[in-house]
Amino acid sequence: MSIDITKLRNIGISAHIDSGKTTLTERILFYCKRIHAIHEVRGKDGVGATMDSMELERERGITIASAATNVKWKDTQINIIDTPGHVDFTIEVERALRVLDGAILVLCSVGGVQSQSITVDRQMKRYNVPRIAFVNKCDRTGANPFKVRDQLETKLGHNAVMMQIPIGLEDKHEGVVDLITMKAYYFEGEDGTEIVEREIPAELLEQAEERREIMLDAVSMFSEELMEAMLEEQVTEELIHDAVRQGTLSLELTPVFLGSAYKNKGIQPLLNAVLKYLPNPTEVQNRALDLDNNEEEVLLKADDSAAPVALAFKLEDGQYGQLTYIRIYQGMIKKGSELYNVRNRKKFKVGRLIKMHADHMEDITEAHCGDIAALFGIDCASGDTFCQADLNYSMTSMYVPNPVITLAIRPKDKKAADNMAKALNRFTKEDPTFRTYVDPESNETIIQGMGELHLDVYIERMKREYKAEVETGAPQVAYREAISQRADFNYTHKKQTGGSGQYGKVIGYMEPLEEGEGNYIFENKVKGGNIPTEYIPACDKGFQTAIEKGTMIGFPIVGIKMVLEDGASHAVDSSDMAFQAAALGAFREAYNKAKPVILEPIMKVSVEGPTEFQGNIFGSINQRRGIIVASVEDGNFCRVEAEVPLSEMFGYSTILRSLTQGKAEYTMEFEKYGRLPASLAEELKKEFEEKKKKEAGK
Amino acid sequence: MVKSELIKRSPLRVFEKSINGGLGKGNLGVLASRKGVGKTACLVHIATDQLFNDKHVIHVSFSSRVDHIVSWYEDIFTEISKMRDLENAVSVHDEIVKNRVIMNFNQQGISTDQILRSISAMITDGNFAADQVLFDGYDFNEVTLEDVAKFKAFAQDHQLEIWFSVSLKPEEPCFDDTGFPVQLKPFTENLDVIITLAYSGDHVKLRAVKDHENTELNTMHLMLDPKTMLIARE
Numbered sequence: 063m064s065i066d067i068t069k070l071r072n073i074g075i076s077a078h079i080d081s082g083k084t085t086l087t088e089r090i091l092f093y094c095k096r097i098h099a100i101h102e103v104r105g106k107d108g109v110g111a112t113m114d115s116m117e118l119e120r121e122r123g124i125t126i127a128s129a130a131t132n133v134k135w136k137d138t139q140i141n142i143i144d145t146p147g148h149v150d151f152t153i154e155v156e157r158a159l160r161v162l163d164g165a166i167l168v169l170c171s172v173g174g175v176q177s178q179s180i181t182v183d184r185q186m187k188r189y190n191v192p193r194i195a196f197v198n199k200c201d202r203t204g205a206n207p208f209k210v211r212d213q214l215e216t217k218l219g220h221n222a223v224m225m226q227i228p229i230g231l232e233d234k235h236e237g238v239v240d241l242i243t244m245k246a247y248y249f250e251g252e253d254g255t256e257i258v259e260r261e262i263p264a265e266l267l268e269q270a271e272e273r274r275e276i277m278l279d280a281v282s283m284f285s286e287e288l289m290e291a292m293l294e295e296q297v298t299e300e301l302i303h304d305a306v307r308q309g310t311l312s313l314e315l316t317p318v319f320l321g322s323a324y325k326n327k328g329i330q331p332l333l334n335a336v337l338k339y340l341p342n343p344t345e346v347q348n349r350a351l352d353l354d355n356n357e358e359e360v361l362l363k364a365d366d367s368a369a370p371v372a373l374a375f376k377l378e379d380g381q382y383g384q385l386t387y388i389r390i391y392q393g394m395i396k397k398g399s400e401l402y403n404v405r406n407r408k409k410f411k412v413g414r415l416i417k418m419h420a421d422h423m424e425d426i427t428e429a430h431c432g433d434i435a436a437l438f439g440i441d442c443a444s445g446d447t448f449c450q451a452d453l454n455y456s457m458t459s460m461y462v463p464n465p466v467i468t469l470a471i472r473p474k475d476k477k478a479a480d481n482m483a484k485a486l487n488r489f490t491k492e493d494p495t496f497r498t499y500v501d502p503e504s505n506e507t508i509i510q511g512m513g514e515l516h517l518d519v520y521i522e523r524m525k526r527e528y529k530a531e532v533e534t535g536a537p538q539v540a541y542r543e544a545i546s547q548r549a550d551f552n553y554t555h556k557k558q559t560g561g562s563g564q565y566g567k568v569i570g571y572m573e574p575l576e577e578g579e580g581n582y583i584f585e586n587k588v589k590g591g592n593i594p595t596e597y598i599p600a601c602d603k604g605f606q607t608a609i610e611k612g613t614m615i616g617f618p619i620v621g622i623k624m625v626l627e628d629g630a631s632h633a634v635d636s637s638d639m640a641f642q643a644a645a646l647g648a649f650r651e652a653y654n655k656a657k658p659v660i661l662e663p664i665m666k667v668s669v670e671g672p673t674e675f676q677g678n679i680f681g682s683i684n685q686r687r688g689i690i691v692a693s694v695e696d697g698n699f700c701r702v703e704a705e706v707p708l709s710e711m712f713g714y715s716t717i718l719r720s721l722t723q724g725k726a727e728y729t730m731e732f733e734k735y736g737r738l739p740a741s742l743a744e745e746l747k748k749e750f751e752e753k754k755k756k757e758a759g760k
Numbered sequence: 761m762v763k764s765e766l767i768k769r770s771p772l773r774v775f776e777k778s779i780n781g782g783l784g785k786g787n788l789g790v791l792a793s794r795k796g797v798g799k800t801a802c803l804v805h806i807a808t809d810q811l812f813n814d815k816h817v818i819h820v821s822f823s824s825r826v827d828h829i830v831s832w833y834e835d836i837f838t839e840i841s842k843m844r845d846l847e848n849a850v851s852v853h854d855e856i857v858k859n860r861v862i863m864n865f866n867q868q869g870i871s872t873d874q875i876l877r878s879i880s881a882m883i884t885d886g887n888f889a890a891d892q893v894l895f896d897g898y899d900f901n902e903v904t905l906e907d908v909a910k911f912k913a914f915a916q917d918h919q920l921e922i923w924f925s926v927s928l929k930p931e932e933p934c935f936d937d938t939g940f941p942v943q944l945k946p947f948t949e950n951l952d953v954i955i956t957l958a959y960s961g962d963h964v965k966l967r968a969v970k971d972h973e974n975t976e977l978n979t980m981h982l983m984l985d986p987k988t989m990l991i992a993r994e
Contacts, residue, residue: 673878676881677881681886684885689858690886691826691861691862692861693882694826694863694866695870696865
């Protein structure tokens with residue numbers, strides 16, 4: 063069976079919390095005839111909207127996990143990827159965004175562009191996702207879609223153009239005037255399924271003419287044909303559609319639609335706009351990294367006949383095992399065919415292939431290029447790439463940053479302990495930046511991640527989804543130790559305790575590596591067999607054991623080169639053990655001479671908020687040992703970019719909220735390791751000494 | 761070469777000497793030329809020299825994206841450190857970037873007061889002890905005498921050296937017979953140093969057309985190296 067890829071859309075619905083995104087999704091599903099009754103998010107009927115699959119989401123009325131749903135509008139398949147709108151869940155948002163070809167940006171007609179819309183919008187810009195805007199909740203008191211359009215321009219920098227004007231607002235909101243057809247549309251019948259076209263009400267005619275002029279002026283920038291047609295006064299609907307589409311695809315135009323999902327107004331025209339203005343998979347360029355060729359970028363072909371490449375973007379635990387959502391970027395995937403997981407280099411057979419609706423699934427035999435499908439029972443992690451076995455492409459860089467923060471967690475009771483283990487297993491699969499291990503010394507379970515919020519989200523999910531109540535310790539920064547200069551060693555390990563003794567002598571030096579040279583290099587320059595070749599690996603191993611835990615504060619040592627130049631051995635008493643011990647001893651001897659320093663993770667922090675709070679933001683960064691790298695002002699809005707040590711960022715969200723009346727927000731990511739100032743390093747060393755003493759006393 | 765030697769040998773010493781010891785705190789200086797001659801490179805070189813001297817610099821821009829400006833600084837630093845074979849270049853670099861802040865204003869027609877308010881917030885709230893502020897691509901077409909007076913007062917209040925780079929309008933004769941930029945004439949009183957950049961033969965020459973109160977102007981003997989875009993001796 064061949065399908066027309068141009069009749070396919072992969073879209074996301076992205077928005078600020080509480081702007082009615084889930085209700086909108088629900089209405090779209092309804093009008094596409096996939097579900098039979100409309101449920102409200104905070105359903106009085108206790109059923110809840112279809113897309114919200116997690117209990118936590120139901121309780122809060124928000125959507126956390128992104129599920130993909132397939133619907134059909136007119137002759138086109140639409141995959142709706144429900145992206146979380148809350149800022150804390152950005153890893154999931156970003157992963158979902160990769161998979162989208164276009165998006166609907168939902169905005170509340172009262173609240174307008176709020177700070178979280180800004181974050182989501184910035185992410186979409188980064189992934190080059192074309193978007194159309196939908197101003198929802200036009201039935202609410204204080205609704206003003208024109209103001210929201212202005213905010214799209216001033217706050218998000220969009221070239222936003224009204225494609226419709228409302229017929230009545232607040233409780234008088236009845237429908238919309240389409241500025242292309244210049245007709246009024248009313249949504250009548252039960253659940254607004256009957257669209258009635260009428261002439262534009264007389265009192266709106268002037269406003270409609272005016273707005274159409276503005277729209278045409280803006281839109282004609284993207285089509286010379288339309289511009290000519292305007293001069294000759296021969297504008298056709300087709301020409302306008304083409305121009306809007308051009309502008310939208312180039313991300314230089316955001317057409318604005320409006321209505322009220324709750325009151326069933328304006329949804330069908332929005333769906334028409336998705337078909338008309340958002341791209342099909344062939345119009346989007348997707349690139350993979352060729353792992354056989356130094357992660358060189360390769361352009362993928364949106365073509366069924368090419369070798370398949372797919373990305374696993376979401377895992378879900380269902381009743382029947384693990385469900386893996388995939389987006390197929392190239393080629394097609396057939397039931398029973400063989401695929402190769404690039405990350406773990408394992409081949410697997412495609413068993414059940416499924417197309418998902420939010421609450422039921424449909425077995426299919428093949429999934430086409432550009433489409434979204436799901437696989438059953440595949441052991442994989444989120445972000446894995448599946449290819450035909452002869453390709454070694456990855457959709458994402460294999461580089462995963464090391465976690466910078468650790469937190470000890472303790473289950474409250476036995477049952478929680480079991481559930482916690484299940485949850486941790488799941489989370490580490492979903493998110494490569496989330497890790498967990500048991501500390502052999504304290505016997506505590508440690509979780510690691512990219513920031514405080516990141517770990518908070520998982521603690522919360524453990525509680526909600528897995529019923530695992532845990533107590534948490536204070537978050538710990540993942541420090542590192544490093545040497546700052548070269549130091550020589552000349553160390554003999556010698557023990558005579560009856561029977562065969564232990565003997566090993568190592569001579570050489572350690573020196574710091576330059577940035578980018580890696581964490582550890584071992585070089586063997588021993589000549590003349592003074593250390594027999596069979597003991598060289600033992601020396602290497604001894605050094606590697608030594609760098610696992612520095613002697614200053616017990617954190618790993620990074621950026622060090624060990625050079626072995628000479629040594630001595632004993633015919634009877636030398637052994638692997640003896641040379642390992644010699645290397646360890648030599649390391650400890652040289653380490654203190656090499657002026658070791660403590661490194662701390664430095665985060666790249668970006669704070670955004672109204673300009674009136676700029677001074678407060680500057681101050682808050684400065685108080686945290688931060689360095690302001692740049693500040694960008696755009697209208698009433700400013701963004702401050704800074705480098706701040708992670709240890710100073712604990713609790714920053716609360717402080718930022720109170721400094722800015724909740725109007726600013728921040729994001730951060732790991733930037734680099736930087737040297738900890740001497741005074742703070744002394745404190746840490748003292749703490750470490752005391753801890754050691756305490757443990758020794760136990 | 762070590763850092764102190766590099767500072768001593770910098771062509772910027774010639775630059776300072778020819779304008780009698782440099783711009784000086786509380787003063788306004790202008791680099792003026794037609795578009796695309798190399799003002800930004802020049803400005804960044806001046807700033808980098810300050811940074812080498814452990815001074816703090818705020819770079820204000822209006823059009824470029826922040827990452828573009830950062831790459832200007834990276835390029836200029838790389839060229840200097842390569843040319844002088846700077847020792848410990850990586851740690852010198854890490855040390856000096858801490859003393860640089862970039863402030864970008866996207867909005868067109870933003871008021872002088874708003875700009876100065878933001879810079880002031882950076883200096884006081886951000887505790888950034890700026891020595892020099894550079895306005896890259898400041899539009900002197902829209903500037904009033906009052907605006908320039910505000911900049912002057914700001915420079916004096918905060919004891920700053922302020923440099924502007926100004927693109928001269930292409931349609932008019934840019935310079936008068938003496939080489940003075942016509943467009944800047946109304947502001948002469950409040951501008952302490954004016955340096956023009958213009959092609960002379962195949963290279964861009966720097967020329968001081970106003971030097972504080974001095975009527976005897978020195979010849980600079982400086983040019984922009986066409987390959988590296990660095991300020992260099994002629």
